[in-house]
Amino acid sequence: MENTAKILNQKNLKATPQRIAIYEYLLGTGDHPTAETIYAALKPAHPNLSLATVYKNVASLKDAGLLMEFSLGGEGCRYDARTYEHAHVVCRKCHKVFDIDLPADTAEHKKTVSLMTNMDIDTCMMYYYGVCEDCWNK
Amino acid sequence: MENTAKILNQKNLKATPQRIAIYEYLLGTGDHPTAETIYAALKPAHPNLSLATVYKNVASLKDAGLLMEFSLGGEGCRYDARTYEHAHVVCRKCHKVFDIDLPADTAEHKKTVSLMTNMDIDTCMMYYYGVCEDCWNK
DNA sequence: TACAAGATAGTAATTTTTTTCATTTTCATT
DNA sequence: AATGAAAATGAAAAAAATTACTATCTTGTA
Numbered sequence: 001m002e003n004t005a006k007i008l009n010q011k012n013l014k015a016t017p018q019r020i021a022i023y024e025y026l027l028g029t030g031d032h033p034t035a036e037t038i039y040a041a042l043k044p045a046h047p048n049l050s051l052a053t054v055y056k057n058v059a060s061l062k063d064a065g066l067l068m069e070f071s072l073g074g075e076g077c078r079y080d081a082r083t084y085e086h087a088h089v090v091c092r093k094c095h096k097v098f099d100i101d102l103p104a105d106t107a108e109h110k111k112t113v114s115l116m117t118n119m120d121i122d123t124c125m126m127y128y129y130g131v132c133e134d135c136w137n138k
Numbered sequence: 139m140e141n142t143a144k145i146l147n148q149k150n151l152k153a154t155p156q157r158i159a160i161y162e163y164l165l166g167t168g169d170h171p172t173a174e175t176i177y178a179a180l181k182p183a184h185p186n187l188s189l190a191t192v193y194k195n196v197a198s199l200k201d202a203g204l205l206m207e208f209s210l211g212g213e214g215c216r217y218d219a220r221t222y223e224h225a226h227v228v229c230r231k232c233h234k235v236f237d238i239d240l241p242a243d244t245a246e247h248k249k250t251v252s253l254m255t256n257m258d259i260d261t262c263m264m265y266y267y268g269v270c271e272d273c274w275n276k
Numbered sequence: 277t278a279c280a281a282g283a284t285a286g287t288a289a290t291t292t293t294t295t296t297c298a299t300t301t302t303c304a305t306t
Numbered sequence: 307a308a309t310g311a312a313a314a315t316g317a318a319a320a321a322a323a324t325t326a327c328t329a330t331c332t333t334g335t336a
């Protein structure tokens with residue numbers, strides 16, 4: 001059985017071609033696409049994919065913990081399926097998002113936060129905000 | 139001159155009653171309200187406030203760096219004007235958001251990230267994801 | 277292979293956010 | 307205090323994003 005399908009099944013999600021395509025697309029891209037972008041990217045190879053299916057799938061994948069949703073500017077929510085923890089650097093002006101390695105180990109932090117909140121904290125996301133070089137020069 | 143008005147003027151924003159009200163509301167609340175929630179909260183005291191004005195103001199305040207925008211579930215963007223850095227703890231299931239103190243000092247991290255990216259990083263936001271006690275017990 | 281649960285496309289409906297624009301307000305300068 | 311340019315406002319309309327619905331398929335299991 002193909003690997004992606006197996007992962008989905010382990011999460012009690014059926015491995016439909018659409019879901020596999022959406023998940024693999026997100027795993028493969030370094031961008032942080034919106035639902036619309038995902039749809040546009042996959043439509044050629046999946047001609048009868050519908051936007052509603054994209055939304056339903058990012059929701060189910062998010063609930064399963066396979067991707068993160070976040071929002072920064074006025075372009076709808078963005079999705080990110082990178083499994084390793086990393087930080088996002090966001091330009092306040094143009095809303096570009098870069099990935100960088102975490103500048104610190106978060107394992108200890110997660111333990112601390114778990115104790116503080118009585119929750120089982122599994123993920124830490126860090127966002128750094130500033131103005132990028134391009135926008136400075138304008 | 140009143141303090142909030144002064145802050146706004148320093149950011150080249152005109153200190154209109156609506157803008158002052160929105161900003162002070164966000165400074166004062168521990169919640170992470172959506173535009174709609176802000177509107178509903180201020181409408182009684184500002185009867186002819188319009189939702190469009192709320193949107194325009196959170197945008198201008200965000201561009202000025204006076205507040206942060208983020209999104210978690212399917213209820214529109216949330217806004218947070220807390221000036222001190224803090225972390226958000228998010229329940230994956232019910233989307234509740236708690237504020238906690240930062241579990242680590244981020245000054246060093248920001249310097250590191252500034253160097254890595256050639257940006258002037260001024261803010262770090264941390265999000266911890268997990269499942270809260272209430273949702274565990276369901 | 278058949279079956280039940282789950283997923284899909286397509287569309288409609290809803291919700292959220294942005295734009296438009298005529299009018300009003302702010303604020304630095306007289 | 308009056309002036310005027312730039313910015314902000316409210317109301318309505320428009321656009322964009324998201325969800326709901328339904329009849330029809332598919333998946334994964336037995």
